[in-house]
Amino acid sequence: MAIGHDAVLSEDDETTPLEYRHENDVLRIYGFWLFIATDLVLFGTLFATYVVLRANTAGGPSESQLFEVPIFTAETLILLTSSFTCGLATFQMHRKKHGWLSFWLVVTVLLGATFIGLELSEFITYATHGATMQRSAFLSAFFTLVGTHGIHVSMGILWMLSILYQLWRTGLNSTTARKVFVVGLYWHFLDVVWVFIFTVVYLTGVAH
Amino acid sequence: MPGYDRHHPTPFFVSGDPMIYASDVLIALTLVGVVFVLTYFRRWRWLWEEWITTVDHKKIGIMYLLAALAMMFRGGVDSELMRTQLAFPNNHFLGAEHYDQIFTTHGTIMILFMAMPLIFAMMNIAVPLQIGARDVAFPYLNAISFWLFFFGAMLFNLSFVIGGSPDAGWVSYPPLTETPFDPGPGENFYLLALQISGIGSIATGINFLVTILKMRAPGMTLMRMPLFPWSVLSASVLIIFAFPALTIALALLLLDRLAGAHFFTMLQGGNPMMYVNLFWVWGHPEVYIVVLPAFGIFSEVFATFSRKRVFGYTSMVASLMTIAVISYFVWAHHFFTMGAGPGVNSFFAIASMCVGIPTGVKVFNWLFTMFKGRIRTSLPMLWAIGFIPNFAIGGATGIMLAAAPGDYQYHNSYFLIAHFHQVLIGGVVYGMLAGMYYWWPKMFGFILDERIGRWAFWLFNIGFYVCFMPQYQLGFMGMTRRVYIYPADMGWSTLNLISTVGAYLMGIAFVLIVVEILYSAVWGVRDTTGDPWDGRTLEWSLPSPAPHYNFAHVPVVTERDAWWGQKEARKKGEIQKETRPFQPIHMPRNSGRPFIMSLCFFIGGFGLVFEWYPLALVGLVGILTSLLMRSVERDTDYYIPVEEIQHIESNLGRA
Amino acid sequence: MNTNANRAFPWKHVTGFVLSIALTLLALWMVQAHVMGFTALISVTLLFAALQILVQLFLFMHITDSPGPRYHVIALALGLLFTFTIVAGSIWIMTFGGNQAY
Numbered sequence A: 001m002a003i004g005h006d007a008v009l010s011e012d013d014e015t016t017p018l019e020y021r022h023e024n025d026v027l028r029i030y031g032f033w034l035f036i037a038t039d040l041v042l043f044g045t046l047f048a049t050y051v052v053l054r055a056n057t058a059g060g061p062s063e064s065q066l067f068e069v070p071i072f073t074a075e076t077l078i079l080l081t082s083s084f085t086c087g088l089a090t091f092q093m094h095r096k097k098h099g100w101l102s103f104w105l106v107v108t109v110l111l112g113a114t115f116i117g118l119e120l121s122e123f124i125t126y127a128t129h130g131a132t133m134q135r136s137a138f139l140s141a142f143f144t145l146v147g148t149h150g151i152h153v154s155m156g157i158l159w160m161l162s163i164l165y166q167l168w169r170t171g172l173n174s175t176t177a178r179k180v181f182v183v184g185l186y187w188h189f190l191d192v193v194w195v196f197i198f199t200v201v202y203l204t205g206v207a208h
Numbered sequence B: 001m002p003g004y005d006r007h008h009p010t011p012f013f014v015s016g017d018p019m020i021y022a023s024d025v026l027i028a029l030t031l032v033g034v035v036f037v038l039t040y041f042r043r044w045r046w047l048w049e050e051w052i053t054t055v056d057h058k059k060i061g062i063m064y065l066l067a068a069l070a071m072m073f074r075g076g077v078d079s080e081l082m083r084t085q086l087a088f089p090n091n092h093f094l095g096a097e098h099y100d101q102i103f104t105t106h107g108t109i110m111i112l113f114m115a116m117p118l119i120f121a122m123m124n125i126a127v128p129l130q131i132g133a134r135d136v137a138f139p140y141l142n143a144i145s146f147w148l149f150f151f152g153a154m155l156f157n158l159s160f161v162i163g164g165s166p167d168a169g170w171v172s173y174p175p176l177t178e179t180p181f182d183p184g185p186g187e188n189f190y191l192l193a194l195q196i197s198g199i200g201s202i203a204t205g206i207n208f209l210v211t212i213l214k215m216r217a218p219g220m221t222l223m224r225m226p227l228f229p230w231s232v233l234s235a236s237v238l239i240i241f242a243f244p245a246l247t248i249a250l251a252l253l254l255l256d257r258l259a260g261a262h263f264f265t266m267l268q269g270g271n272p273m274m275y276v277n278l279f280w281v282w283g284h285p286e287v288y289i290v291v292l293p294a295f296g297i298f299s300e301v302f303a304t305f306s307r308k309r310v311f312g313y314t315s316m317v318a319s320l321m322t323i324a325v326i327s328y329f330v331w332a333h334h335f336f337t338m339g340a341g342p343g344v345n346s347f348f349a350i351a352s353m354c355v356g357i358p359t360g361v362k363v364f365n366w367l368f369t370m371f372k373g374r375i376r377t378s379l380p381m382l383w384a385i386g387f388i389p390n391f392a393i394g395g396a397t398g399i400m401l402a403a404a405p406g407d408y409q410y411h412n413s414y415f416l417i418a419h420f421h422q423v424l425i426g427g428v429v430y431g432m433l434a435g436m437y438y439w440w441p442k443m444f445g446f447i448l449d450e451r452i453g454r455w456a457f458w459l460f461n462i463g464f465y466v467c468f469m470p471q472y473q474l475g476f477m478g479m480t481r482r483v484y485i486y487p488a489d490m491g492w493s494t495l496n497l498i499s500t501v502g503a504y505l506m507g508i509a510f511v512l513i514v515v516e517i518l519y520s521a522v523w524g525v526r527d528t529t530g531d532p533w534d535g536r537t538l539e540w541s542l543p544s545p546a547p548h549y550n551f552a553h554v555p556v557v558t559e560r561d562a563w564w565g566q567k568e569a570r571k572k573g574e575i576q577k578e579t580r581p582f583q584p585i586h587m588p589r590n591s592g593r594p595f596i597m598s599l600c601f602f603i604g605g606f607g608l609v610f611e612w613y614p615l616a617l618v619g620l621v622g623i624l625t626s627l628l629m630r631s632v633e634r635d636t637d638y639y640i641p642v643e644e645i646q647h648i649e650s651n652l653g654r655a
Numbered sequence C: 001m002n003t004n005a006n007r008a009f010p011w012k013h014v015t016g017f018v019l020s021i022a023l024t025l026l027a028l029w030m031v032q033a034h035v036m037g038f039t040a041l042i043s044v045t046l047l048f049a050a051l052q053i054l055v056q057l058f059l060f061m062h063i064t065d066s067p068g069p070r071y072h073v074i075a076l077a078l079g080l081l082f083t084f085t086i087v088a089g090s091i092w093i094m095t096f097g098g099n100q101a102y
């Protein structure tokens, strides 16, 4: 809610991106950047826990015994691509191409869902081989770190669906534009986190 | 695979202890009383429309204040019970188990459910008014924060009568808090209550950062901003970067307890010290989160009651920000005795001592602010002056504790207890009471009674020293914290008795403050000018209490101490009356959803405490539904028409 | 402020995408082929990951678009500093100053 100064910054100024035209939306985008900063620290804490506990396998399976290069590479490529398609959605939003915007959002949702599917099957495979969260400190930390990211992605999918619904209902205006922009920030951020999971968890795990 | 048998019988209602039965009766009577009063005076609708659904920062601030005072009462009763038990050697007033529960709830409540809401109260009441804004950046989110805190606190307090209180200390270290050693639901209450209120705190941090950075009145550059918003800015930075670590520490311990994970267990490679590490990554910044706003309040109070601008404004700002950043690099000083080695301990010892430098700068600046000022010792100033010696002693003992080799001696002794009470009471509580007296007229339109207030101050201040000075000595004499009983031949008896007398003096002072509030509500001096203290900052330019839109015209700021400057200019006849016409004001609508959503958090949390997963699911679905409903909601704000503003302002004699 | 908006082709995004895929595959290849010792390998892959942050921030997240002062950039920088502190500090402390290999 913009209560600070009177509402409109530059409603019709074509050079201002759609999502920044109302003070309201400016505040929210700014607030969301701060949320990302806190989420960054949240993941940082999980990474710290993982790195400290990674060697504590308690005689159970270790990283190199579990991780499979093709699976985690596929997951990575899919998520990177979805970050790209999500970027394209913002791009089309700026060009006010409503149809293309929705198209790229749908593609992003589908890629995200594929990613979650792969991750779930990875987890189930591990669990059926006895590598559950209860087995060792290493596995507790692994499932929690990667799973927290997965929950974030799932929330992102639900959120995008809700935005698609709102786009369909009210069209592209400064509010929906802001929502598209913000969900994009969230999605790109999750991509960054995954790149670190890829590096710190998977690549390091198979590097020995 | 070693699994624990976690199917233990838990009594649902706590039973067996006469004191708890008495409390049950009291709680029931209070509830009945509240319901009766609300019904008799037909106040239910008023309660819902004016308070529960409000998104007005001033009302949210008042609710934080009342809740915090209630929690101070609960935490205070806990501390009096403990001091009574410790007054005499071999005393059997409380049993060991009961004592454990009481120090746990005392510590947790005082820090998370008393100090935190008290700073949030001051932030909410003062910050938007001081920076010339009409509300915070996200009023709806602000209401969510409050209700999350409220239901978190309720969940925590519920453990007292249902399921049993947590009893592993306010830090809740594993492995003691792992299921095999602590099977009851008490620890679950602790973990979930803190989790729920912690989410609210993070949201408050984000909210106030955006508010302060983006919503200042035109012309108020950062370096023209009063020091209290500056201190809130630095505390908010710490909140958003420290609380995630608590979120994770609690979540992982909860996973250990509920899902059988092995983060902090003694088996399967778990490492309990990792919890300690994560807890203090949050815990140390946390104590600065509560003390920095107190510093901000002192800066306002010293300047106002010395009738001078604050000395060394720039260095005050710089030291606030330096303290905020350094305090993130000191956490290991809480567990020097883990023995992480000379490298680690030296680093954290030196970093801890470095915090003393900017803090020292501040203390000198406050003293210089008073120097040659025309000092009035009104109540806020009294508490502020009382703070200085307190913090000097607390700071000095802090440096002693920061010396890692020395800490091996002081660790977990009464020396530590005395130290942190000295800074938490002397810094935070004194600061918040100063703020409460200072802004009380702005909140309620009347001034708290001076005479009773002075009695309360002196009783509290003297009681404080009587209570805690002997504890430094007891620490040196070998008395460790968290002991519930001690033999007569230790030589500790006299000092403990003196300490207990001090605690009672503080208890009486608290009662006097409550009396003072009730007395002043009826007989207190009314504040008709809006500026009872001859203040310097913008909140005093408004009527007391301020109208819900705060500023009819957004002020234009040209200097620091904006209101003081305006008053000076007016005296010289340089300022004419406001000539700008009124404009419709954009305001957020009230909403009941923050309350309902937080209630869902409470329900979900309660379900998890008892591992009733269907109930937890109900809570989760409620939360998600509330979020979605908000996302598609469009009718979230409205405009106050010019006539209404005109009407309100002329009723207040301002137009 | 928003140079990309009026172009018909999303050059920034395509560059970003190509860069991120290239960095990922390069890191994977280096690990698979063991082109250097373990420590050097981890350092280089972490560096690549850090580069990917920049790619996402500048090419996808429009971090530089914003009316008024860019406080959010400061906030993110502080967030990165604190994240680094938590990870590095925890490792340092929990390995007892590097003396105890976990």
Ligand code: HEM
Binding pocket: B076, B079, B080, B082, B083, B103, B104, B106, B107, B108, B110, B111, B115, B168, B169, B170, B171, B417, B421, B424, B425, B428, B429, B467, B480, B481, B482, B483, B503, B506, B507
């Ligand atoms: C009337 C004022 C107070 C008195 C008389 C008092 C007394 C005590 C006592 C007797 C203990 C237990 C010592 C032990 O057995 O180890 C204790 C612990 C503690 N107090 Fe206070 N206290 C007071 C106010 C406060 C305030 C205002 C705060 C925080 C803002 C606070 C925070 C704590 C904490 C964190 C603990 C440690 C709990 C634990 O061991 O887990 N106290 N206090």
